[in-house]
Amino acid sequence: MDGGVNKLDEFVGPQARKQNPEHRVAVRCGDIKIGEGTFTVMAGPCAIESVDQAVETAKVVEEAGAKIFRASLFKPRTSPYSFQGIGPEGLPILQAVRTETKLLLETEVLSLKHLELLHDHVDMLRVGARGMRNYELLKEVGQTQKPLILKRGMSATLKDFLLAAEYVLVNGNEKVILCERGIRTFETYTRNTLDILAVPALKELTHLPIIVDPSHSAGRRSLVGPASKAGLAAGADGLLVEVHPNPDGALSDGDQALDLSAFLTLMDELRSLAAVMGKVV
Numbered sequence: 001m002d003g004g005v006n007k008l009d010e011f012v013g014p015q016a017r018k019q020n021p022e023h024r025v026a027v028r029c030g031d032i033k034i035g036e037g038t039f040t041v042m043a044g045p046c047a048i049e050s051v052d053q054a055v056e057t058a059k060v061v062e063e064a065g066a067k068i069f070r071a072s073l074f075k076p077r078t079s080p081y082s083f084q085g086i087g088p089e090g091l092p093i094l095q096a097v098r099t100e101t102k103l104l105l106e107t108e109v110l111s112l113k114h115l116e117l118l119h120d121h122v123d124m125l126r127v128g129a130r131g132m133r134n135y136e137l138l139k140e141v142g143q144t145q146k147p148l149i150l151k152r153g154m155s156a157t158l159k160d161f162l163l164a165a166e167y168v169l170v171n172g173n174e175k176v177i178l179c180e181r182g183i184r185t186f187e188t189y190t191r192n193t194l195d196i197l198a199v200p201a202l203k204e205l206t207h208l209p210i211i212v213d214p215s216h217s218a219g220r221r222s223l224v225g226p227a228s229k230a231g232l233a234a235g236a237d238g239l240l241v242e243v244h245p246n247p248d249g250a251l252s253d254g255d256q257a258l259d260l261s262a263f264l265t266l267m268d269e270l271r272s273l274a275a276v277m278g279k280v281v
C-alpha cells in the first residue's frame with residue numbers, strides 16, 4: 001500500500017506501534033511517569049561498589065533533581081577478567097539507598113536468575129545492549145509488570161531494536177522505555193557513536209518513551225554533557241547517566257563517569273534547556 005504510515009510498518013511490530021502515531025504513552029514507575037512532557041534523569045554509578053559509594057552518589061543524584069538511581073549489581077563485561085559486579089552482596093546496599101533517599105531504583109538483569117533475584121528489590125529493570133538479543137530473557141521480562149529500560153544493541157538497527165521491544169510487549173508488559181546508547185561504527189575517538197536521529201526516528205515509529213545514554217555512547221567524561229543536551233534537544237524523554245564520587249578510582253567505566261559536582265552542573269544546564277523546550281526536568 002501507498003503512504004508513509006504503511007512504509008513505517010515494515011520497521012515496527014504491532015505492539016510497539018499504537019494505531020495513531022501521534023499518540024504517546026508514558027510509562028508509570030512508582031509516583032513518576034516517563035514521557036508526557038517530562039525529562040526524567042536516571043543517574044548513578046556504572047556499578048555498585050560499596051555502601052558508602054552508593055549512598056554518597058545517591059544523595060547527590062537526588063539533590064540534583066534526578067528521580068531514579070541506576071545501580072548495577074551484575075556487570076556484563078567484555079573481558080571475564082574485568083570486575084563482574086558486586087553481585088547479591090549489593091542487595092543490602094540497594095536497601096540502604098532506599099532508606100537514605102526517595103529515589104526509585106533500577107538495575108540490569110542479564111539472566112532469568114538475575115530477574116528472580118532482583119525483581120522485588122528494584123522499581124525498574126534494565127536489559128542492556130548485550131542482553132537486547134537475549135529473547136528468552138525478554139519473554140520472561142514480558143511476563144512481569146516491571147518497567148523496563150531496553151537498551152539498543154551495539155549493532156542493532158532500529159528494526160532489530162523495536163522487534164526486541166516487541167518480545168516484551170507481546171508477552172504482556174507494556175512498560176517499555178527504549179534507550180539509545182550509541183552504536184558501533186568505524187569511529188574510535190568515542191566509545192560508540194550516539195545515533196541522535198534514532199530519537200526522532202523512534203518517536204515517529206513507536207508510542208514508547210525514549211531515553212538517551214550519553215555515557216556509554218561518549219565513553220569520555222568531556223563529551224557526556226554535550227551528548228546529554230543533544231538528547232534533550234532531539235526530543236528524548238530522559239537520560240541514563242553514569243556518576244561516581246571518584247571517577248578515577250571507579251571499578252568500571254570511570255573514564256565516562258561524571259563526578260558529583262559535574263553532575264550538579266549538568267542538571268542545571270539541562271533545566272535551562274528544558275525550559276526553552278517546554279519540558280520539565
Ligand code: PEP
Pocket residue numbers: 046072076108127128129130151181213216
Ligand atoms: C550499563 O548501562 O550499565 C551498560 C552496561 O550499558 P550497555 O548495556 O549500553 O553497554
Ligand code: MN
Pocket residue numbers: 046047216242252253
Ligand atoms: Mn557502564
